[in-house]
Amino acid sequence: MADELTIKIAGEAGQGMQSIGAALSRFFRKNGFHIFANQDYMSRVRGGNNFFQLRIANKPVYTLRQKADITVALDKNSVTLHQNSIAEEGIIILDKAKFNISGENKLFFNAPFYELANNTGGSDIFINTVCSGVIVGLTGLAFDHLQEIIKDIFADKQDDVIQKNIEAAKAGYDFAKNNFKEEKFRLNSGAAQEDLLMNGNEAIALGAIRAGCKFYSAYPMTPSTTIMDTMAHYGKRFNIVVEQAEDEIAAINMIIGASFAGARSMAATSGGGFALMVEGLSLAGMTETPIVVVDAQRPAPATGFPTRTEQADLDFLIHAGHGEFARVIYAPGTIEEAFYLTIKAFNIAEKYQIPVLIMTDQHLADSYRGIEPFDLNKVKAQRYIISKEDSKKVTSYKRYQLTESGVSPRAVPSWIQDVIYVDSDEHNEEGHITEDADMRIKMVGKRFYKKITALSQEIEKPSAYNMANADTVLLGFGSTYGVMKEICAEPGNEKFGFIHFSQVWPFPVSEVNQLLKDKKNLFTVENNAGGQLAKLLMRETGIKVEHSILRYDGRPFDLDYLAGRIRELKNK
Amino acid sequence: MNVSDFKSNDEIAWCPGCGDFGILGALKKTLAASDKRPQDILLVSGIGQAAKLPHYIKCNCFNGLHGRAIPPAVAAKIANRNLTVIVTTGDGDCYGEGGNHLMHNIRRNVDITVIVCNNQIYGLTKGQASPTTDLGYVTKVQVNGVILEPMHPLEMAIALGCGFVARGYSSDMEHLSWLISEGIKHKGFSLIDVLQPCVTFNKKNTHEWYAKRIYKVNEDASYNPGDKMAAYQKTEEWGERIPIGIIYKSEKESYEDRSGLNKIIPLVEEEIENIDISDILREFI
Structure with a gap:
């Protein structure tokens, strides 16, 4: 029996990892599990190697694990690429015949999903559904919920399509039940309430709709684009104009024009697009026109790593724009915060007639988590x-x-x-x-x-955890909230505390001075190479951290990675 | 309305004899003849001598960044379609720095009128070549004369499908005022390029130079501004004779029609205090 599982589905772009991931996410939530899911994708439409990672548990989860318990390889390449990130006792599900692999390996669980797909659905397209069935079969959970979800996913398709998919899933499910006798992946249904599943970008878009945003303009840029997609999807229903601009310069100047005319307005982009918006940001400051701009960060400089994550725009956003003017920068740590802070961003922008920036990153933008329903009365649109x-x-x-x-x-x-x-x-x-x-x-x-x-x-006060007892304090902003929260809750870390900044500008100086009074062993946890938060803390409060735990390979922190980095520091 | 209803108290910062005075006069005349109140009109500009113009008329004014007059103008119109939105810009602002916005907003076809005060030179930065400076013209920067081909904004606008393409002359206020009112009446993006002398920095394209060459296209009764090919040919005329008037005109659906904006209340009128999103939240279960 397992308390939590990390499941990875890997393959070429276009093989449908995301659709298996989406189906499984719904399945496990229906069975009462907490989930955290994220995609690792390359900047290409076909080929390469992408994966969808899903962590399910009986307790709330906020971050990923480094290694997967169950890895599904949809192509041969994935078998090699992911062999080194298999958890202890973990397995790789693969189709040995299809991939032409003959050797034995204790990691392998051979499932002929291509053959099963063709026998049931009649084509390779059905491997996704078969694999969903295999995974559910390994957990020992009942098939019924998967059947319901398949019906729902294919609701607009013809009956025979639905039937074939159910048969494909059942074939995978039965195969796993009959051929995998160990119980290590078995799960008991959880007790989590059925809640909302969304990612950071969707939460920002929903926050903007709730806040009364009536005009949205942007130029598509990963990883911000799904904010525009979501706004456009609901635009007609809420009388919101979503206009794809000719460039980011136009986007920011357009939202300033719409806001001047009286409509709440927003744009979203990533670092490179934000660089183009900088003169416009200064215009909003000078003309005292309220706007909200989202920077969903990705690794840079220049084009950088378009589909990966980083937090290296902190200094840039604080200083962006020629001249001196007031601004506010939020850095939500969770999907819930992304929603509430977006509404607050519109209110503060209008109240003070300033630009307000929301700084996220690819990890928060694209990661899905099962969350409690929003409290719609917590932050409401207020007009000024x-x-x-x-x-x-x-x-x-x-x-x-x-x-x-x-x-x-x-x-x-x-x-x-x-x-x-x-x-x-x-x-x-x-x-x-x-x-x-x-x-x-x-x-x-x-x-x-x-x-x-x-x-x-x-000021949006920083979140503080276990600060009364802590002898070691982690400090972070934005998407590192989850990993800091979970690491502090790990056995053996009872003396760990953390402070998370969801507002980085103006910097919460007095709150920080209060919280860090007499505290030693301070470590920032940052997805950048320069230790920008540590330097900001130094500049604003004079407080110097012991060390900055930095990750700048374009990948997010996960629980095991951060634990490893902390161990290294302690052993020094 | 009277011309005096549009009188601004701001002090004018142009050189005496500047062609911009004629454009200002023509615009005021047009507005006075309309039934629009000053607060229902929005003038938007970027940077340059022409961009100061909105300060000299009593209307709403958004004087933004260099090259960026059109994007805020278009968005303000989208946000509140009851506003009459007019951009006053220059050859540097609109054809140089803001060229991309001109191109794509012709395609977008929001109902605004863009008046380009085209003196074929940079005035505010003191005499460098603009995108419309004639070949060979010597400046402090283009010391051997301009070697870049001049831009043909009207030809470009027709090619992009602009529904109202006109050229005026700052010294013919009567004619220019008529052009502007026709531009405002046109439902969609209207481009009016206005030739104007720069008395300080353009020693070639002077009042005298223009006066000798300019003629009105509608003097020839057979000229049909609906004929796209004839319009292209007209825009090619530059040198001995320079045509002014409505060069090209065609009716088509505006952005407001195509997007459905015309069917809903203006965005700024929407109540936003308690927007109910509970229905869409259910889609995330």
């Missing part, structure tokens, strides 16, 4: 504009009226009885171009100092 009703009484208006808070009342063009001037040049209260030195000082104070002071009261 002159209402249409009140606008009728506004006959004289200054867009950049100097106020105590630095924030001027924001009107919607055509609602008020006066006109609105907005300028990227330094401007006076009316919004006309000025060269006046005193006015310059006042406007800098408004855009920069006053807003930053106010924003320090709105």
Whole structure:
């Protein structure tokens, strides 16, 4: 009997690893398991080697394991490539006849899935379904739920397609039951409630819809693109315009234009696209136009590793844009946070009339997790504009009226009885171009100092775990939340604590000073080569960490990898 | 409305004699003759002398980045289609820095009017060649004369399927004002290239130079702006005789029609405080 299993499905791009993964994800959730799933894919449409990895457990899971208990090799290449990442007691499911492999290997569990696919469905296409059946067979869980899911997945297909898939799955299931006698992969149904399954990008899109985003513009860029896909999918239902821009420069200038006109607007991209948006970011700062921009990071410089993960844009986002202006940067650690912080991002952007950035990475963007249903009342869309009703009484208006808070009342063009001037040049209260030195000082104070002071009261507090007892503290931002959380809960790590920053700018200085008072053995956990969080912490608080645990091979941290790195440090 | 309803208090920063004055006058005249209130009109510009123009009229004004006038204009129109959106830009802003946006927004065909103040030179940066400077013209940078082929924006616009392609002249305010009102009336992206002298930096294409060459296409009653091939030929005329007027015009569906925007309330009017997403959350179970 197993408490948790890591299942990997590997093959060439186009062989349908994702569809097996999706079916299995649903199956295990229906059986009451917590799941975490992610894809490792190459920047190509066909060929190469991709895999889908699924971790299922009786307890909540937030990260991956390094090695798989069950690996399904859909092609011969996968057998060789994944032999070194098999867990103790783990197996590789393969079709020896099809792959022309004759030798024996204790890792191998030979399942003739090509033959079974052809016998039941009549073509190779059915290997996906057969393999789903084989895996379920190994766990000993009942076939019924898989049958239901297949019916559901193929609901819009003809009856004989559904029937053939059920037969293919059953053939795989029976084969495993009859030929794999060990019980090491057997599972008892779990107790997790049926909940939501989504990835970080979907959570951001849903957050944006809930927050009242009405205009979305972007140029497709991995790993941000599925935000646009999701917005487009629901666009019509919620009257949201999703416009694919000619380039990222257009995208950011368009969302600024739509926001100026009064519609909440967002763009998403990855580092290279964000680089193109930088002048526009500065425009949003100067014109005090609220926008939300997502940077789903991937390894760079330049084109980098398009489909892999990294957290190396932290310094870039904090400093992006010429000149000085206020901004906020969120770095959600979980899918739930991605949803709630996106709504908050829209509210804060509008309240302070600033650009708000949401920094994620490929790992958070693409990984699926079973989560609790969202609390839709936790963060709601709040408006900070002159209402249409009140606008009728506004006959004289200054867009950049100097106020105590630095924030001027924001009107919607055509609602008020006066006109609105907005300028990227330094401007006076009316919004006309000025060269006046005193006015310059006042406007800098408004855009920069006053807003930053106010924003320090709105900081999203870092999550802290076990800080009262901890003698070793891990620090991270963004997608490393999950791996830090799980490692602190591992047996033997009772003295571990962690702090996770889901807002990295303005930096939560006073909270950090409080939390880290008298603490030693501080380690940042970062998916970059420069230890950017450690340096940010040093710059903002003067606190120096012992060491930065850095990973910059384009792969996410997983539980075993991080444990290994910590062991190495302790043995030094 | 009267011209005085559109009077701005901002001080004008152009050189005396600048062609931009004629364009400003023509635009004010057009707006005064329309039934639109200043707050229902949005002027959008990028950077350059022409881009200062919105400050000199009392209308909503979004004066953005160099080369980036069209994207915010288009998006503002999408967000609130009740606004009349007009871009005032220049040959550097629109044909140089922002060329990509011009191309793709002709394709997008949102109902805006783009007025390009084309003085065939860079004014604000003091006299370098623009994309429309004539071959051989000597500047401080192009010291041996311009060797890049001048761009033909009107020909390009027709090729991209622009439904309203016109050329005006800053010294013929009456005619230009008519062109602008026709451009505003046209449902979709309208491009109006306006020839204008730069009295400080363009010593070739002066008032006198233009005056000798310019003629109106509709003086020839047989000219049909709906004839695409004839329009192409017209755009090729440059040198001894330069045509102004509506060069090409064709009706087609705008972005607002094709996207269905015209069938829903303007995006800015949507209530957003409590958008119900519980139905779509069920799709993630």
